Amino acid sequence: MVKLALRSGIRWKVSLAIALVGALVAVALSLVVHNASRASLLNGTRDVMDQRVQVAERYYSTTGRTMLRAKINDPALPKPLQEAAGLGQRATYLQDSDNGAPEVWASMPTRNGKIISMHAQFKDRLKILSDLDRSLIIGSVSVVLGGCALGILVGGQLSRRLRKASAAARMVADGNTEVRVREAIGGRVRDETDDLARAVDGMAQALQHRIEAERRVTADIAHELRTPVTGLLTAAELLPPGRPTELVRDRAQAMRTLVEDVLEVARLDGFAERAEMQEIELGEFVQRRVRTFSPEAQVSVARHAYVSTDPRRLERILGNLLANAGKHGKGPIEVTVDGRVIRVRDHGPGFPEELLREGPSRFRTGSEDRAGKGHGLGLTIAAGQARVLGARLTFRNADPEAGGGAIAVLWLPESSPTSTGTFPLIQVPD
Known part of the structure; x- marks a missing residue:
C-alpha cells in the first residue's frame, strides 16, 4: 500500500509554528482587549445616563417640567426598570437595537410616585469600538507576518546548516575522507547542529578506521x-x-x-587507483572485447563515439558484466553501444531486490535462482572500476512484458576524472 508523504523544509515548519503561536496569542489578546474595552465603554455610558436622569429628576421635582428629553411614566420603559422603580431604586438597563449600537436606559422614581426615565444610543462609542477592533486586526496581522519573517530567518539559518551537513555527509559516504561535517557547516553559533556534526564526524572516522582495518x-x-x-x-x-x-x-x-x-x-x-586515460572508439572497442569474452552475445552500435577512458579498466567492467549475465542470466545476451553509453542485458530472472536497493555486495550473489555459483565479486569490481573511471553504473530489471531480464548500463563521462571518480554508483529500481 503506497503512503503519500508531504515533504516540507524546517524553514517553513518553524515559520508556520511561529505564525500559529503568534496568531493564537494575537487573537486571544484581541478578544480580551475587545471585551474589556466594550465593557468599559458600556459602563461609562451607563454612568452618563445615570447622571443625566438624576439631573432631570431634580429639575422635574423643582419645576414640574422635564429636560434632556426625559419622560414621565414612559410606556416603552423596560420591565426590569419598572420593577426597580417599584422598589424605589435608581437603575440603568442596556437594550439591543437593530442598528448595532445598544440603547441605554436610565430611570428613577420621583417624589410624587412617578417614574422619570430617559434613553439614548451612543453611536460615537460604537465607532470608537470599531476603530479599536480595526487596530487590533491590523496589529494581529502584523504580529503574524512578523512571526513568519522571524521563522523564515531562524528556520532558514538552521536549514542551511543542516543542508551543508547533509551535503558533507554525502561526500563522506561517497569516499571523500577529507571532509568534516563540522567544518562544512561553519558558523559561530553553537547549537544542536554542531553536536550532530561532531557525532557524524566521529562516527565516520570510526567507520573509516574499521573499514580500513578490515580492508x-x-x-x-x-x-x-x-x-x-x-x-x-x-x-x-x-x-x-x-x-x-x-x-x-x-x-x-x-x-x-x-x-x-x-x-x-x-x-x-582503498581509493588509491588511478585511471590511465586513452582515446578509443567505443563501438569498435566493445565489439572486439565482446567477441573475446562472450562470442554468443549480440552486439549493436546505435551511435559511434570517441571517449577518453582507461581501456584496461573498461575491459574489466565489460568482462564482469558479461560474465555475470552468462552465469546468472539466460540468453540471448544483448550489448548495445549508444554514444558513451554501454548497455548489457540478459533475459534471465533479473537482479535481486537487495542488489537494486543496496548495490553490489561482495560474497553475495542474490536470490536462489541467481546464487548457483560465484562469489559476488564481479559486480563489486565492476562498480569499483566504474568509480575509478568517473563513470556511472546502474542496475535495473526489464519489464516482464518486454521479456524481462537484468539490465546493466555504464555511462562514461564526457571528461576525464581528476581523482578516483566523479560520479557515484547508482542503483535504479525497476
Whole structure:
C-alpha cells in the first residue's frame, strides 16, 4: 500500500509554528482587549445616563417640567426598570437595537410616585469600538507576518546548516575522507547542529578506521594466500594426466582467481587507483572485447563515439558484466553501444531486490535462482572500476512484458576524472 508523504523544509515548519503561536496569542489578546474595552465603554455610558436622569429628576421635582428629553411614566420603559422603580431604586438597563449600537436606559422614581426615565444610543462609542477592533486586526496581522519573517530567518539559518551537513555527509559516504561535517557547516553559533556534526564526524572516522582495518586484513590475507596458491597451481601441473588432476587444477585455478579478485577489491576500496586515460572508439572497442569474452552475445552500435577512458579498466567492467549475465542470466545476451553509453542485458530472472536497493555486495550473489555459483565479486569490481573511471553504473530489471531480464548500463563521462571518480554508483529500481 503506497503512503503519500508531504515533504516540507524546517524553514517553513518553524515559520508556520511561529505564525500559529503568534496568531493564537494575537487573537486571544484581541478578544480580551475587545471585551474589556466594550465593557468599559458600556459602563461609562451607563454612568452618563445615570447622571443625566438624576439631573432631570431634580429639575422635574423643582419645576414640574422635564429636560434632556426625559419622560414621565414612559410606556416603552423596560420591565426590569419598572420593577426597580417599584422598589424605589435608581437603575440603568442596556437594550439591543437593530442598528448595532445598544440603547441605554436610565430611570428613577420621583417624589410624587412617578417614574422619570430617559434613553439614548451612543453611536460615537460604537465607532470608537470599531476603530479599536480595526487596530487590533491590523496589529494581529502584523504580529503574524512578523512571526513568519522571524521563522523564515531562524528556520532558514538552521536549514542551511543542516543542508551543508547533509551535503558533507554525502561526500563522506561517497569516499571523500577529507571532509568534516563540522567544518562544512561553519558558523559561530553553537547549537544542536554542531553536536550532530561532531557525532557524524566521529562516527565516520570510526567507520573509516574499521573499514580500513578490515580492508588491510583482507588484502594481507589475500596477499599471503597468493604464494601458496601459485605453488599449488604449479604443483598441480606436475600431476599425471587424469580426471583427479583436472579437478585439482580447476579448483586451484578457481582459488587463484578468487585471491586475485579479493586483492583487486581491496585496492579499489582503498581509493588509491588511478585511471590511465586513452582515446578509443567505443563501438569498435566493445565489439572486439565482446567477441573475446562472450562470442554468443549480440552486439549493436546505435551511435559511434570517441571517449577518453582507461581501456584496461573498461575491459574489466565489460568482462564482469558479461560474465555475470552468462552465469546468472539466460540468453540471448544483448550489448548495445549508444554514444558513451554501454548497455548489457540478459533475459534471465533479473537482479535481486537487495542488489537494486543496496548495490553490489561482495560474497553475495542474490536470490536462489541467481546464487548457483560465484562469489559476488564481479559486480563489486565492476562498480569499483566504474568509480575509478568517473563513470556511472546502474542496475535495473526489464519489464516482464518486454521479456524481462537484468539490465546493466555504464555511462562514461564526457571528461576525464581528476581523482578516483566523479560520479557515484547508482542503483535504479525497476
